[in-house]
Amino acid sequence: MYPKPIKEFIDKFAKLPGIGPRQAARLAFWLLNGPKETRQNLKRVLEGLDKDARTCGLCHYVIENDGNDKCHFCDNPSRDHKTICVVEKETDLATIERSGTYKGLYHVLGGLFSALDTAVPKHLKLPELINRIENRKKETEEVILALSPTHEGDLTAHYLERLLKPSKVKITRLGRGLPYGSDVEFADAQTLSGALESRKEIK
Template identity: 40%
Template sequence: MRLPNAIEKFVELFSQLPSIGPRMARRLAFYFISTDKQTFTSLTQALSQLQTLDRCPRCFFIKETEQTYCSICADPKRDKATVAIVEKETSVLSIEQMGKFRGTYLILGNLKNGQLQKSQQRRLQRLKQIATEELGGAFKECIIATNPTTEGDVLAHIIKQELGTHAQRITRLGRGMPTGGDVEFADEETLGSAFEGRQ
């Protein structure tokens, strides 16, 4: 059976999103088709408004376009000398929900092919620049909060090599996190234990 072109195109595009395969994309397509116009319009406006957001030049989290920095980097109560290096934005959200970390972040991205991509090299360079220009050469502590996976371990090793002289102390989250786990999905207690047990 052939579906209308509009649905096929929708499924093709939405199947590229994380955790959404063709079956889920078809479900979403039929949901959108059957929803009322007001809800559909609200959803498309919300999706369109995501394009108005920008990246924070300090940590690479999301910020409002008119803001200089994201709300975390702009907060004067944050400890700018302590930075947690994570792979993705959702890890920041999970750590923030824990409510125990008062430092800042660097979103580095996932490791691909066992080496840093150019964008990741630029982000680490930005972190070194912050250490040099704002902190007298070194962060007080860099917490490597990459996922406890093979790729996360390799990325942690690369980060340690890159930041060796730009941090007084480099630690890694403790293994309260299961091997192969994802920071994003850890509960607050597990994540809290991992922060307390960092080495």
């Protein structure tokens, strides 16, 4: 139905989270009929993701490609370096930061276990988390598993509990407030603060 450039656009954009083929088609025509400058700006920011962004060597949060190896959390001496908050994704970290309650460090896992596949997902930054704790055993006192209260979040948390147990650090999970099936990313500041403050130790 559509000519090749539009079809290709739809194929690529429909794969993005939250965008289906119909929205992709609307986007394609909106961009095509709009000013050229909008398309060029989009091209520039997409290239910037490759060129100007990379991940922190410690927590795997995104940093600017400016020669510094650590992000502004890991590199900040006024943060609490004894506590590591494990999150599924960068946008969860942003929500926790906005809540203003948490002043420790983070670890971005890059996903969760799948409910359909029992294998340990290879792309998760699990070995990196273990290495990080092993390398600074005296420094890390608590690991907060701030994973969404979903089946996938539970599977991941249970695996992490077993994985972290030998390291003898205190392991906690978010407490009350977040309804089952919800996503940390979309929690409001008050709920998230409450869940962080009422976090429970896993023994």
